[in-house]
């Protein structure tokens with residue numbers, strides 16, 4: 001079994017809520033509340049959940065695009081959260097991110113060649129010819145060419161702009177990429193092209209990826225393992241095959257039931273979750289899902305279930321799901 005490239009231990013990200021005349025901290029939004037994850041070298045780990053569950057915050061915290069409250073993140077043996085900013089810089093080229101909205105993440109006044117070369121400049125590639133050559137090679141990797149280098153972001157379609165976003169992440173030759181909802185802003189017809197590109201790149205470059213999405217059908221196409229998040233915590237994690245064949249957590253089952261089935265003859269019971277996701281400012285006690293769970297029992301609002309291995313590395317946190325042996 002390959003070794004871990006990234007290990008996340010008990011990661012917490014709380015945001016202060018200020019109030020009163022003196023703008024004192026009066027509460028905390030617990031966006032991420034004790035997440036443990038491991039990502040193996042060359043693996044694509046999916047992180048899914050409804051909007052506001054904390055998945056994007058996890059992605060940004062492990063890159064230190066925002067500062068976690070506590071926990072540990074080890075990348076290639078480096079204790080990321082305890083590095084000084086100056087020590088972090090050499091690692092930055094190895095850990096990249098692709099954002100959800102390719103248009104707003106690309107400077108509209110810069111040409112594509114300049115946008116992609118920016119990272120090379122920041123990381124000390126001084127020679128302009130070398131920068132140009134590397135930009136060109138990277139554009140080819142994402143299915144674009146030299147003629148695109150002199151154009152501006154508004155001259156491209158949504159799918160092309162996301163290819164440019166991917167090229168910007170790849171140009172530094174990283175080993176790890178966070179993909180933050182990389183296809184959710186794209187038309188469905190374009191989504192599969194970008195997903196196929198990501199899969200091909202992952203294989204060709206042996207990349208390790210954290211793929212953040214709210215749509216289960218998207219992670220089904222690209223991920224090796226999938227972690228499901230609810231209100232700041234991981235509630236289920238297993239291989240993709242196992243999760244899609246045998247989802248265990250009631251929340252995962254509800255997400256799965258929303259995936260459209262292409263064959264109209266096959267019917268699946270749709271599980272409609274009651275109410276909205278509770279506020280992370282004041283999450284429900286014990287099992288956070290108990291206010292919306294159709295299987296909840298008295299114990300669920302009193303005791304927090306732990307994430308347990310049900311067998312075959314299929315982890316789930318639910319009082320009603322027990323290990324097979």
Ligand code: SF4
Nearest residue numbers: 287290293300318319
């Ligand atoms: Fe539902 Fe209880 Fe399981 Fe939580 S612990 S998912 S409330 S059955």
